[in-house]
Amino acid sequence: MRAPTQRYRNILDFALSSLLRRKGRNLSLTGVYTLVVFVLASLIFFVQALKREARELLVQAPDMVVQRLVAGRHDPILAAQAEAIRSIRGVLEVRPRLWGYYYDPAFGGNLTVMANEHEPIAADAVWIGQGVARNMRVNEGDLISLRAYDGLPMLFLVQKILPTESELVSSDLVLMAPRDVRSLFHFPEGLATDLAITAGNPRELPTIAAKIVERFPDARPILKAELLRTYEAVFDWRGGLMVVVLGSALLSFVIFAWDKATGLSAEERREIGILKSIGWESSDVLLLKFWEGTVVSLTAFLSGILLAYVHVFFFSARLFEHALKGWSVLFPRYRLLPALDGYQLTVLFFLTVLPYTAATLVPIWRAATVDPDAAMRT
Amino acid sequence: MIELVQVVKTFQAGLATPFTAVDGVSLSIPEAQITVLKGPSGSGKTTLLTLIGCMARPTSGRIHLHRLPGNVLPQLQAGDSVEITSLPERFLTAIRRRTFGFIFQQFNLIRGISVLENVMLPAYPTGEDHRSVEARAVQRLESLGLGRHLRASVERLSGGEAQRVAIARALINDPTVLIADEPTAHLDSRLSEDFMALMGQFKAAGKTLLITSHDPIVHGSPLADRVVELRDGQIVAEP
Ligand SMILES: Nc1ncnc2c1ncn2[C@@H]1O[C@H](COP(=O)(O)OP(=O)(O)O)[C@@H](O)[C@H]1O
Ligand SMILES: [Mg+2]
Numbered sequence: 001m002r003a004p005t006q007r008y009r010n011i012l013d014f015a016l017s018s019l020l021r022r023k024g025r026n027l028s029l030t031g032v033y034t035l036v037v038f039v040l041a042s043l044i045f046f047v048q049a050l051k052r053e054a055r056e057l058l059v060q061a062p063d064m065v066v067q068r069l070v071a072g073r074h075d076p077i078l079a080a081q082a083e084a085i086r087s088i089r090g091v092l093e094v095r096p097r098l099w100g101y102y103y104d105p106a107f108g109g110n111l112t113v114m115a116n117e118h119e120p121i122a123a124d125a126v127w128i129g130q131g132v133a134r135n136m137r138v139n140e141g142d143l144i145s146l147r148a149y150d151g152l153p154m155l156f157l158v159q160k161i162l163p164t165e166s167e168l169v170s171s172d173l174v175l176m177a178p179r180d181v182r183s184l185f186h187f188p189e190g191l192a193t194d195l196a197i198t199a200g201n202p203r204e205l206p207t208i209a210a211k212i213v214e215r216f217p218d219a220r221p222i223l224k225a226e227l228l229r230t231y232e233a234v235f236d237w238r239g240g241l242m243v244v245v246l247g248s249a250l251l252s253f254v255i256f257a258w259d260k261a262t263g264l265s266a267e268e269r270r271e272i273g274i275l276k277s278i279g280w281e282s283s284d285v286l287l288l289k290f291w292e293g294t295v296v297s298l299t300a301f302l303s304g305i306l307l308a309y310v311h312v313f314f315f316s317a318r319l320f321e322h323a324l325k326g327w328s329v330l331f332p333r334y335r336l337l338p339a340l341d342g343y344q345l346t347v348l349f350f351l352t353v354l355p356y357t358a359a360t361l362v363p364i365w366r367a368a369t370v371d372p373d374a375a376m377r378t
Numbered sequence: 379m380i381e382l383v384q385v386v387k388t389f390q391a392g393l394a395t396p397f398t399a400v401d402g403v404s405l406s407i408p409e410a411q412i413t414v415l416k417g418p419s420g421s422g423k424t425t426l427l428t429l430i431g432c433m434a435r436p437t438s439g440r441i442h443l444h445r446l447p448g449n450v451l452p453q454l455q456a457g458d459s460v461e462i463t464s465l466p467e468r469f470l471t472a473i474r475r476r477t478f479g480f481i482f483q484q485f486n487l488i489r490g491i492s493v494l495e496n497v498m499l500p501a502y503p504t505g506e507d508h509r510s511v512e513a514r515a516v517q518r519l520e521s522l523g524l525g526r527h528l529r530a531s532v533e534r535l536s537g538g539e540a541q542r543v544a545i546a547r548a549l550i551n552d553p554t555v556l557i558a559d560e561p562t563a564h565l566d567s568r569l570s571e572d573f574m575a576l577m578g579q580f581k582a583a584g585k586t587l588l589i590t591s592h593d594p595i596v597h598g599s600p601l602a603d604r605v606v607e608l609r610d611g612q613i614v615a616e617p
Binding site for chain 2: 009021372
């Protein structure tokens with residue numbers, strides 16, 4: 001008849017009815033709490049998702065790219081250099097790549113125009129990414145017009161809209177035949193934008209890069225691993241900045257929590273006194289308050305996470321647009337691929353639930369350890 | 379039976395202004411009788427109740443509880459005696475729950491929850507099944523004429539009703555001793571007499587009653603088996 005768990009259930013029951021009794025206060029507390037979790041979770045999800053997208057983008061990039069520098073700036077490279085580089089030991093393949101940016105006034109951003117390397121595309125035809133199709137409002141079989149280097153329009157048939165695993169990778173892509181790229185940009189024969197290099201053993205890449213620079217002092221090899229590091233550093237720095245800003249928000253939340261949840265009201269203190277006087281132990285009172293705190297924390301934590309998930313993955317983190325504007329220049333319009341990992345959730349938990357619990361613990365402890373006879377004299 | 383030996387309670391002992399509220403009280407409180415502590419305000423009645431009821435510890439002296447009920451602590455059996463002044467808090471709470479029911483001067487009901495839940499509250503930490511506690515609470519409240527108010531919020535009750543809720547709450551863990559501190563302070567004489575009649579019923583049912591009061595309806599009642607007078611923390615006259 002006396003199950004040890006029954007005590008927990010009885011006290012949980014009472015905790016729930018106590019929370020309902022102070023509806024206004026607890027709702028406002030849960031609301032603010034949820035907001036803090038929401039903002040922090042949005043930021044963490046967003047930065048993580050961008051990092052993942054960037055990593056994916058780079059997975060499809062070649063191991064190494066070689067550019068030519070002229071006066072410190074990126075300039076077309078002689079396609080013939082590909083032959084010389086291919087002869088370096090360890091190099092498996094060298095592909096001259098032909099690509100450039102095309103500013104589209106309607107799109108309000110740059111498209112990436114690229115000569116297709118894998119499958120031949122007919123002259124005057126293009127394959128376009130989902131983002132381009134969406135913004136130009138075109139379907140397969142439609143015609144699009146691009147302004148060439150001399151201002152004259154060039155018409156292309158949309159032959160195919162690229163399937164997307166991750167939109168970020170191909171969203172702004174326009175693929176066409178190499179000859180069409182050259183006429184669009186007035187790109188001379190015999191030159192390429194850069195050279196993509198594949199090594200037999202990726203660990204030899206730094207040695208290969210050194211040999212290339214030795215042989216072509218105006219060449220700049222860029223390793224994929226370096227790019228990856230740069231991306232991550234940029235994201236982490238931006239994210240870190242936001243964390244500092246949010247830290248102050250969090251702090252004010254903790255102060256709020258301290259004040260509201262735990263600056264126990266006189267009424268609550270009186271109730272704790274009554275409970276002690278009618279035979280509740282300090283540990284029973286602590287259990288009661290622990291349940292109350294857990295219900296508030298978990299509700300806020302779960303709803304904050306849920307809202308952040310919807311915000312980041314269904315609304316593309318719209319509320320951060322201004323704060324994180326740099327990224328919209330870096331990337332075209334996209335929808336981030338939903339993903340959650342346990343590590344992020346754990347970090348969030350420690351950033352929110354823990355400070356709240358710590359802030360509420362001390363005053364409750366003090367009230368719970370009052371002498372039971374105090375209630376006799378109020 | 380409860381036995382007090384040379385019990386002293388000094389507040390702020392060791393500070394600049396120590397105050398001795400109970401000063402060497404020796405007393406036995408017999409079972410199944412009504413004992414009334416009378417005396418002017420400030421004479422130490424409430425303080426003495428908190429000492430007997432395991433709510434506070436005396437500064438010196440001994441308090442023995444004889445013939446304990448069962449199910450108090452695993453190391454105690456029904457009928458055992460304990461000396462409570464040296465027990466740790468956890469044990470005191472356990473003894474208090476099973477042995478004493480308190481009816482406070484201010485009733486000390488919790489606002490915003492129902493009459494029924496107020497009555498059930500002392501049983502929650504004992505881990506007893508919720509439904510059996512509820513059944514018992516309903517039965518207690520009905521026998522006290524509060525059947526219609528089970529779901530009412532306690533702030534709506536009249537003084538007499540609030541006190542009967544407090545009585546039902548004091549009885550929920552079926553204690554052997556009922557302690558009432560100035561129970562008639564907020565009642566008119568009719569209700570005060572009703573209260574004493576109720577105490578008479580509990581006495582007949584075998585409960586030990588300990589009541590403080592300076593109300594003649596209480597200490598002058600024929601139901602009171604014994605009246606102990608306190609003055610300045612000391613017993614004045616024992617008939
Ligand atoms: N916690 C305390 N600290 C100091 N003095 C107290 C405390 N509690 C009670 N007293 C004093 O002890 C005396 C006895 O109080 P009490 O037992 O409440 O008397 P009664 O119930 O007979 O009116 C009073 O003078 C009161 O002021
Ligand atoms: Mg008193």
